[in-house]
Amino acid sequence: MTSGTKADDKTFFGHPRGLATLFGTEMWERFSWYGLRAILATFMAASPAVGGLGMGKGTAQALVGVYGALIYLVALPGGWIADRVLGARRAVLWGGLVIMFGHISMAIPVGTGVFVALGLLLIIAGTGLLKPNISAMVGKLYPEDADARRDAGFSLFYLGINLGAFIAPLVVGWLASGDRWHLGFGAAAVGMALGLVQYVAGRSHLRGVGDEPGHRLTPAERGRFTLVAVGSAVAVAVVLALWAASGTFSLDAFALALTVVIVIVPVVYFGYILLGSHNLTPAERAGMRAYIWLFAAAAVFWMIYDLAPTVLLFFADDHTDLTLFGVRITAAATQSFNPLFIMLLVPVFAALWVKLGERVTAPQKFAFALLMVGLSFVIMAVASTLAGSGRVSVWWLVPVYLVQVFGELALSPVGLSVTSKLAPQAFKGQMLGVWFIAISIGDAVGGQTGRLREYMSDPAYFLTLAAIAVVAGVLLFLFVPRLRVLMREHDHTAPRTSEM
Known part of the structure; x- marks a missing residue:
């Protein structure tokens, strides 16, 4: 698990060096999440004349609420995918990449909501992969019997979450002021990119944590999973298409x-x-x-x-x-x-x-x-x-x-x-x-x-x-x-x- 080198003996405030990697990744991911959240509703409600989507505030409130709800809901399948298919380390990596592309999509300065919708969907999917699995990796950095150190490690990790949440609205809000919405969304993308850089650069400090799925799918199970996933996606697309065609959407x-x-x-x-x-x-x-x-x-x-x-x-x-x-x-x-x-x-x-x-x-x-x-x-x-x-x-x-x-x-x-x-x-x-x-x-x-x-x-x-x-x-x-x-x-x- 560890090479025993001098570098491996270094710690992060007395904790495994891998915690610094996960701390930084989560801090920047939360920077991107809370930065977007701090301007999303006002962007949706702003007039198209100033680059907004021109929605009513009630509609914007409802959509931001559903967006937040789906973020937490997809943590369930995200954890399952890591446990059975990708492994936690790759799930966090792919999740971060998808989140970054979601913010980039929102930062495209065009007068249509298509890229905004695509961006939000990507952020939801990516967060479902990253959020539950990075927390699981923090726990696995410690031996099974190290409860006190694990609790202290999670406290540091929690500090990283709130540090990112504190900084993001200040930075993203300032950049987006003066109706520069997409500059704010771009800053959220940069934040996630910085988190990914730290995650990849610090991979060696994770000492193999999360490299393999805990209960990998068998080939037969993988085939059924693919069939169910594709079938569900097609079914949802058909329902939405029929709803739109009915004129009631x-x-x-x-x-x-x-x-x-x-x-x-x-x-x-x-x-x-x-x-x-x-x-x-x-x-x-x-x-x-x-x-x-x-x-x-x-x-x-x-x-x-x-x-x-x-x-x-x-x-x-x-x-x-x-x-x-x-x-x-x-x-x-x-x-x-x-x-x-x-x-x-x-x-x-x-x-x-x-x-x-x-x-x-x-x-x-x-x-x-x-x-x-x-x-x-x-x-x-x-x-x-x-x-x-x-x-x-x-x-x-x-x-x-x-x-x-x-x-x-x-x-x-x-x-x-x-x-x-x-x-x-x-x-x-x-x-x-x-x-x-x-x-x-x-x-x-x-x-x-x-x-x-x-x-x-x-x-x-x-x-x-x-x-x-x-x-x-x-x-x-x-x-x-x-x-x-x-x-x-x-x-x-x-x-x-x-x-x-």
């Missing part, structure tokens, strides 16, 4: 249809688990019933939290005086508030959860997160009311993002952990991917909430979503005793399943 209808499909996926999946036998024990069924509550709570949380690149971005652009400490900033730059607060507060919340220990359970953390994201939109309701008489200070968005980060740091780090804990043994691997579907649902449904703005004022819109989150949080708090019972019943299986 529209971007709004397309986004709504995808949202419905995304919502149906977990309903069918949970029904399949609970209604079938699958040799589940009563305790495992109890755990799944508890998990469904937490899954729904997470979806409501992300429904509001991931409105940052649409609703909050539009508010910053249309209703705030974009001046901080006497310096003019772009609306896109406000998207850097969130990762900045995350980087500052992660150590604080990590220490807090250690101090509180088991006195605060996962359901209580989820309920707290819902109350926080609801409170953030109460603040937005006040800000939007004041904005009715003129632009308000951009400082109004600072407490909004701060309170939302309080919620994220209570919910997000716990999500995968509680998923792994409550998943039935027969579905352990699959359920880790299901957690990301909660984010996918939240993004898709959040995009559709823009339809409410056709019937209500901005303050009423913010208060409506705030009320949904607060009511969900209060209900979850009320059900905490019942959920603790269900989760305790599930814990009774621990001695039997811990051997796995």
Whole structure:
């Protein structure tokens, strides 16, 4: 695995050198992702006269929501392809290349949405290959029994994610200002290219991690996979062609249809688990019933939290005086508030959860997160009311993002952990991917909430979503005793399943 040379003995803050390679790759990939996200909605809504697509803000919100939803949804097949066909290392490489070509497609300065649509599809496909597999490679850099070092390594990796997310809106937003949209998209392409250069240059430090698929397809399985993949692609193309030929196709209808499909996926999946036998024990069924509550709570949380690149971005652009400490900033730059607060507060919340220990359970953390994201939109309701008489200070968005980060740091780090804990043994691997579907649902449904703005004022819109989150949080708090019972019943299986 290692040549034992002096170069191999060097470390990255005490961690394997391969972590530096993956840290840099992920940082630049996140730079490209968050850079695009920071200007995508305003580009879609901008007039064609200034290089935009001329969409209504509701349509732009719905499409950005579906785009974000698909990013998380394709992580499931992306992980499977790496495990059965490509191997994680090649999946990350090919994924990064596809992402880069997607940004290049969007950067082509032509007055048509064709290259934009192609670019978004490429970015979705490439992210599905890269995102889940680069995280898997981080874990494989460490020996099986090195849990503490692995956790610390993921903390550094998480820092890289947020560093890229912090820098991107500042750089891409500045480059895209003055209606130079495609210059901003080009910067995102350059970011991904830099990540690929670092990934290829640092390949030797990965020490063979991810070189081979974990469970390579047999030739017969490969043939069936190819047949199913091609057949599915043809079927989707035929359906879209017939829909377009019927004259009823529209971007709004397309986004709504995808949202419905995304919502149906977990309903069918949970029904399949609970209604079938699958040799589940009563305790495992109890755990799944508890998990469904937490899954729904997470979806409501992300429904509001991931409105940052649409609703909050539009508010910053249309209703705030974009001046901080006497310096003019772009609306896109406000998207850097969130990762900045995350980087500052992660150590604080990590220490807090250690101090509180088991006195605060996962359901209580989820309920707290819902109350926080609801409170953030109460603040937005006040800000939007004041904005009715003129632009308000951009400082109004600072407490909004701060309170939302309080919620994220209570919910997000716990999500995968509680998923792994409550998943039935027969579905352990699959359920880790299901957690990301909660984010996918939240993004898709959040995009559709823009339809409410056709019937209500901005303050009423913010208060409506705030009320949904607060009511969900209060209900979850009320059900905490019942959920603790269900989760305790599930814990009774621990001695039997811990051997796995």
